[in-house]
Amino acid sequence: MPTPSLITRDLTIRFGGHVAVNQVSCAFHPGELTVIVGPNGAGKTTYFNLISGQLTATSGQVLKGEVDLTRMAPSARARQGVGRAFQLTNLFPQLTVLENIRLAVQAREGDGWRLLRPVRRFTKLTQDAEHYLEATRLSRVAHLPAAALPHGDQRKLEVALLMAMEPDIYMFDEPTAGMSLDHAPDVLDLIAQIKSDPSKTVLLVEHKMDVVRALADRIIVLHNGELLADGAPAEVMDSQIVRDVYLGTATEETA
């Protein structure tokens, strides 16, 4: 097993008297896609927020290699290579698809908002952006404003923006939620493509069992904020405790 790329150690957050994530210790590895499942209110999104920095732990740690991310802001964690797909929050709706991706490339390269750049540099940024356009099959809509895209293409654009940031850790929270059946396979193909890179670690929160089955190398189950099970998909889904606690309450295949 390779060295973990990301570790949560006794990660805990309390909201008043409620412990939403309770001492969750888990190590994630490059080349592995882990799906986080559990009933509604289990703590999945809160656990994600603690990793990406939208929430700060009450106790415990989030470590990326030697770097302690626990108290860092989300932007600092992103600079450390923790990338999370958000629904359109990092999108500039009036700018074109290509311009949005170019900005993401530029942000990664630390250019920030410099307006005056040599033409050659601008051309290189555009070439890099075009690479992600092609990878996400968005070239045909490159010159449309992001706001004009249908929902499925907007979700692909989120993935393109994330890829343009070249994180080591990719985090997706229900990536096909609200998508039509004809668009979902495209996004799942993109995630499969990312997961095929042995240097990338992918974390996915997902309810849809067909997505879990298609992508998971490993499943962890949260219940009442605690880590209930962790292992290979077949082993976890067949375990009695998971059937009782998770599948018993939330098996309806939402796909």
Ligand SMILES: Nc1ncnc2c1ncn2[C@@H]1O[C@H](COP(=O)(O)OP(=O)(O)OP(=O)(O)O)[C@@H](O)[C@H]1O
């Ligand atoms: N900011 C907050 N303040 C108080 N309680 C919160 C807060 N955020 C989450 N919680 C509580 O923490 C628990 C875990 O919520 P969370 O959204 O992480 O669950 P989840 O597993 O993602 O659920 P779902 O599958 O329904 O999205 C819930 O009881 C929720 O009400």
